[in-house]
Amino acid sequence: MLRFPIGARHRKTIVDFIHDSTGAxxxxxxxxxxxxxxxxxxxxxxxxxxxxxxxxxSATDAAAVSGAAAYTASGDGPVVSQVNAITASxxxxxxxxxxxxxxxxxxxxxSYAGNGSAIEVVAQQPMDLLFSALWQQAxxxxxxxxxxxxxxxxxxxxxxxxxxxxxxxxxxxxxTLNNCSLVSxxxxxTSVSVGGSALIQALSVGAAGxxxxxxxxxxxxxxxxxxxxVTDPYADVQMPTYSGCTINGKENxxxxxxxxxxxYCGDITVNAGAxxxxxxxxxxxxxxNLKVNGGATLIGHGVTIIFTSSTGSNxxxxxxxxxxxxxxxxxxxxxxxxxxxFGDRNxxxxxxxxxxxxxxxxxxxSIYLPKAAVSYSGGNTATxxxxxxxxxxxTFTGNSNLSIDCxxxxxxxIGGAAGKLVE
Numbered sequence: 001m002l003r004f005p006i007g008a009r010h011r012k013t014i015v016d017f018i019h020d021s022t023g024a025x026x027x028x029x030x031x032x033x034x035x036x037x038x039x040x041x042x043x044x045x046x047x048x049x050x051x052x053x054x055x056x057x058s059a060t061d062a063a064a065v066s067g068a069a070a071y072t073a074s075g076d077g078p079v080v081s082q083v084n085a086i087t088a089s090x091x092x093x094x095x096x097x098x099x100x101x102x103x104x105x106x107x108x109x110x111s112y113a114g115n116g117s118a119i120e121v122v123a124q125q126p127m128d129l130l131f132s133a134l135w136q137q138a139x140x141x142x143x144x145x146x147x148x149x150x151x152x153x154x155x156x157x158x159x160x161x162x163x164x165x166x167x168x169x170x171x172x173x174x175x176t177l178n179n180c181s182l183v184s185x186x187x188x189x190t191s192v193s194v195g196g197s198a199l200i201q202a203l204s205v206g207a208a209g210x211x212x213x214x215x216x217x218x219x220x221x222x223x224x225x226x227x228x229x230v231t232d233p234y235a236d237v238q239m240p241t242y243s244g245c246t247i248n249g250k251e252n253x254x255x256x257x258x259x260x261x262x263x264y265c266g267d268i269t270v271n272a273g274a275x276x277x278x279x280x281x282x283x284x285x286x287x288x289n290l291k292v293n294g295g296a297t298l299i300g301h302g303v304t305i306i307f308t309s310s311t312g313s314n315x316x317x318x319x320x321x322x323x324x325x326x327x328x329x330x331x332x333x334x335x336x337x338x339x340x341x342f343g344d345r346n347x348x349x350x351x352x353x354x355x356x357x358x359x360x361x362x363x364x365x366s367i368y369l370p371k372a373a374v375s376y377s378g379g380n381t382a383t384x385x386x387x388x389x390x391x392x393x394x395t396f397t398g399n400s401n402l403s404i405d406c407x408x409x410x411x412x413x414i415g416g417a418a419g420k421l422v423e
Contacts, residue, residue, distance in 0.1 A: 049141065052127055056143040059090035060121045061421055064147035067103065067119040068419025072149045075221050079103065083121055092123055100124045107146050110423050117149045117206070117224040119419070146423035148228040153203055154414035155180035155404045157230055157390045159370055160349075161208070162186055165193035169200050169216070169396040173377075177202035178385075178403040181219075183415060184208065185229040192217075198396075228420045233412035234368050234390065239308060239344055240335065242284055253296075261303075264288050267316070270296040270324075278303045278328075282336060289316040292357070294323030301329045304336040307369075308344040315347040317354075317372075322398075324357040330365030330409055338411040343369035349392055356397060363387050366411045376400055388414060 063086040070082040083103050084094050094101040100123070107113050107120035122144045155177055158166035166186035169175050175198070182202050184191040187209040194200055194213030204221040205211065208229045217223055246262030253274045261281025267289045270276045278300030287309045292298050305328075309315045318341065320326060330340040340363055343353070354375040355361060361378035366388045374391040377398030386406035404411075 049127065049139065052125075052141050053143065055090060056092065056123050056125065056141055057145070059087045059092050060123050060143045060145035061147075062090070063087045063101075063123075064119050064121040064145040065419040065421055067121060068147035068149040071105065071119060072415075072419065076105065079105065079119065083119075087121075087123060092125065098126050107423075110144075110146060112146050112148070112226075112422060115148075115226045116222075117227045118146050118422070119149065120144065120146045144423070145421065147419040147421050148226075149224065149419055153180050153404065154183045154206075154230065155388045155402045156182040156394055157233075157388075157414045158184040158186060158191075158392070158394050159232060159390065160184075160186050160392045161229065162188060163393055164188040164190045165212075165395075166191055166393045167207075168193040168195070168394075169198040170195045171198055171397075172196060173198040173396050173398055173400070175200045175202075175396045175400045176402070178401065179203055180402065180404040181206065181221075181415070183227070183230050191225075200396075228422075230415045232370060232390065233414050234339065234366070234370075237335065237339070237342075237368075239306065239342075240282060240284065242286075245286065259283070267291065269293070270298055272296055275299070278305075280331070282306060282331075282334075284308060285316045286310050287314045287316055290318045292320045292324040292326065294321045297325040297327075299327045301327075302331050303328060304331055304339050304342055306336075306342045306344070307347070309347070312346060315344060315351055317352055319353075320355045320357045320361060322356055322358050322377075323360070325360045326357050327362050328364065330411075332410060338365050338406075338409050339368050340365035341367045341369065343372050345370050347371045353391075354397075358398065365406075365409050366390060386411065390414065 063083040066086045067079045067083040070078045080103055087101050092099050102122040104120040106116045107118050112118040124142045127139050127141050160166045163186050167184040181204040184207045189210040190212040191207035191209030192211045194216035198216050201218045204219045205217050206224040206227045208227055210225050211223055242263050245265035247264045250266035251268040253270045253276045256275045258277045260279050263284045263286055265286045270292045272293050272295035275297040280302030282304050284306045307316050328340050330338050349371050350373045353369055353372045356377040358378040364386045369391045372391050373393045375395050375397050377400055379401040385403040386409050387402045388411055
């Protein structure tokens, strides 16, 4: 075996090489250290920015929804103070610490730009970062939120989501909604339609779509298009269960007659000059019609009249003719509390119901006919009256008065002081 001797001089060279390599590593580490510190700094800055951005986004989200609710309840007046109060609760006080809160109705950008029912809130605040401050004095964090105003204090709600003229008044009709609003959930460009010389006077008029005939609307709190659809206030109320018929034949009322609650499987007709009194309770009309002719009187306190069908077909309707005298109020308790007329949700869409009794038509409570096309004319002129109409579509065919002073009856609110975040 060959051996190559390593002398002292060579051993020293190897040791020096090792020492030189260690030095090179130290040099590389020293050169890399600023980069490592920079990466750590950027990571820290990103974490701080993310936290700040999330906090500000939560603030503008909450402020936009609260501002929309304030607008729904009271118009423009309280919106600015409400928005600023909410952002301040998140530590963002307008004008302090370089915070700028901007409020717009309608929004100036985005999908809802120009929509008068939307509230836009933008928050801006410079943020001093740790590492980024070496080349940038401050970084401005900006968040933006948009919420839609809902409708409140409504006494008329058209539920159909696509129909044209889902809520309408035509001809020479004059509709007065005392301290309450009209709302249509239809997204049609003519969701609410006012034609001819018709006039609707209301607290406000709102439509998920558009409004035709604005000149025929006088709304003290204005009109709004593109609103968020209003939830059916009675969507959870179920039809009572029953079996069989209490009365099979038709009831043709010609004199003074009193009926008891039950299931009626034949038409009920109240003729001119006749007086029909309904004792308190629930009246189920199974495939049966209710007709009250002009000059006839129908009285019932604490009653709900239900239109349904045990076979799923041939649903009955109500026809209240001009000159009929009505005095109907709903139950104060029970499953149908506050509802005076109730239509089965399974009846065909557009089933016609007419309440055209005129000034002598005194109905209290909620007319709830979610699949019906309701024609309405009349109503009590007293401002302390209580009547609400919730139907698939609502058409006013003559002079009408509706009010929602419902303290005496447990009706449910239509709409509410609420907003919905949309951007």
